[in-house]
Amino acid sequence: MLENPRSPRVRSVARLAKRRVRDETGLFLLEGPQAVREALTYRPHGIVELFATPTAAEKHTDLGHHAADAGIELTYTTDHVLAAMADTVTPQGVLAVARQFPVRVADVLAASPRLLAVCEQVRDPGNLGTIIRAADAAGADAVILTGRTVDPYNPKVVRSTTGSLFHVPIAVGGELADVTAAARAAGLWIVAADVKGDDLLAARESGALARRTAWLFGNEARGLDDDALPLADAALRLPIYGQAESLNLATAASVCLYESAFAHRASVTDR
Secondary structure: OEOOOOOHHHHHHHHHHOHHHHHHHOEEEEEOHHHHHHHHHHOHHHEEEEEEOHHHHHHOHHHHHHHHHOOOOEEEEOHHHHHHHOOOOOOOOEEEEEEOOOEOHHHHHHOOOOEEEEEEOOOOHHHHHHHHHHHHHOOOOEEEEEOOOOOOOOHHHHHHHOOHHHOOOEEEOOOHHHHHHHHHHOOOEEEEEEEEEEEHHHHHHHOHHHOOEEEEEOEOOOEOOOOOHHHOOEEEEOOOOOOOOOOOHHHHHHHHHHHHHHHHHHHHHHO
């Protein structure tokens, strides 16, 4: 059992909260039983180390069984040690170190995707994690991160995905102009989610949302820059029926992705 919160092993895990260390090592931190469960189910070969307190291991016995089946050693720790490694204030007693697994934009587009979420300069980890989770739920084929979008392996992003990080491919890097050009060449309709755009309901009624679509989502505060909008084939906005000034980025992205998902499935049913 690990008992010393100042040991080199504990410190090396804790350092993964820093972007520089994640970039250097190619590793990232997984916290909580749900995230670890999804990793054990979908990418067990990517888990480097697995830690749990005896109390948490007893509560989540399935994790120990999955780990044993995958040949992964479970290391027990004290509560103090796990707290020293974790990024959260109140960790849930289970933590893992895993290898990063980004994909290339070219590989995403080569798979003939029907629905993509492209995030340009999304800076809030909670927003990005929620967009990844929504993309997964809506059946999107991938999420592409461009510009200075926050690192998808940031601990807060990982927690916000609640395991969806392991379900949907995430391509990192590249400039928005290059990504949109490649997506258009691959046959995708490029749509910017923008408050200055046309009413999304009109696009729904026209059947346009049934097309293979790459949605562009911009920065939380500024949206998409003015020079980014011409990169899209269309710009659409969600109507505001109440008195709200605007919608949270992740909420708006969820609605847009689901509108496309509904249209895609309706078009298949109508055939």
